[in-house]
Amino acid sequence: IAGITQAPTSQILAAGRRMTLRCTQDMRHNAMYWYRQDLGLGLRLIHYSNTAGTTGKGEVPDGYSVSRANTDDFPLTLASAVPSQTSVYFCASSDGYGYTFGSGTRLTVV
Amino acid sequence: GNSVTQMEGPVTLSEEAFLTINCTYTATGYPSLFWYVQYPGEGLQLLLKATKADDKGSNKGFEATYRKETTSFHLEKGSVQVSDSAVYFCALSDRGETGGFKTIFGAGTRLFVKA
Secondary structure, eight states: OOSEEEEOSEEEEOTTOOEEEEEEESSOOSEEEEEEEETTTEEEEEEEESSTTOOEEOSSOTTEEEOOSSSSBOOEEESSOOGGGOEEEEEEEESSSOEEEOOOEEEEEO | OOEEEEOOSOEEEETTOOEEEOEEEEOSSOOEEEEEEEOTTSOEEEEEEEOSTTOEEEETTEEEEOBTTTTBOOEEESSOOGGGOEEEEEEEEEEOTTSSEEEEEOOOEEEEEEO
C-alpha cells in the first residue's frame, strides 16, 4: 500500500538521549515535512524538504535536525531530548496537491 | 501573512444531523484550500480540496466551496454518522518564498456524533 511509514510507533526516552525518528515514503513525492502535534497547539511544522538534498526550518526547529539524502527517506533527529519534546510527531509528503501523512510516532521524554 | 481560522470545538451532534464547520482564511496570493480528517490514533487524511475560487470539493458526503468573496471554505455534511466522529482540520496551501508549497493548518475542530 502506497504511503508513509513511520518508526517507531511509540517511544519512551530518557532526557539527554539522542533519538532518530524514521520516515519513509514510496510515492516519489518531492516534498516532505515533519510536524509535531500537541493538545491545544495544533500542528506545528518542525522542518521541511522541498526536494532531495535540501532542507529548511519550520516554525519550531530548535532541538531538531533533519537530512534528505534521497527522495524516500526523511529522518528527524533529536540530539539531546528534553521533556518539552514530548509530543506526537507526524511525517508527511506532498506532490503539491495535498499531503499524505504517516500514522505518527508518540514520543515521551522523561 | 497567510492564516486559517476555524470554529472551536467540540461540536456535538446527533446522528443524521446537519454539520457545518466554519473555516475562514487570509492569503496574499491564490491558495488551494483543503479539509483533512484525523481519526483517533491516526494521522491526518486528506478529505477534500479546492484549488480555485468557486470550486467545490466533495468526498464521502462532505462538501466545501471555495468562496473568495467571503474568504471562506466551510465544511458541510447533510447527515452525519457516528463514524464521522473525528478532528477536522482546514488548511491553506500556497507557494512559499523558497518556491515550494507552504501549508498552514487550522487548530482543528473535534466532532462528536451521538447515536
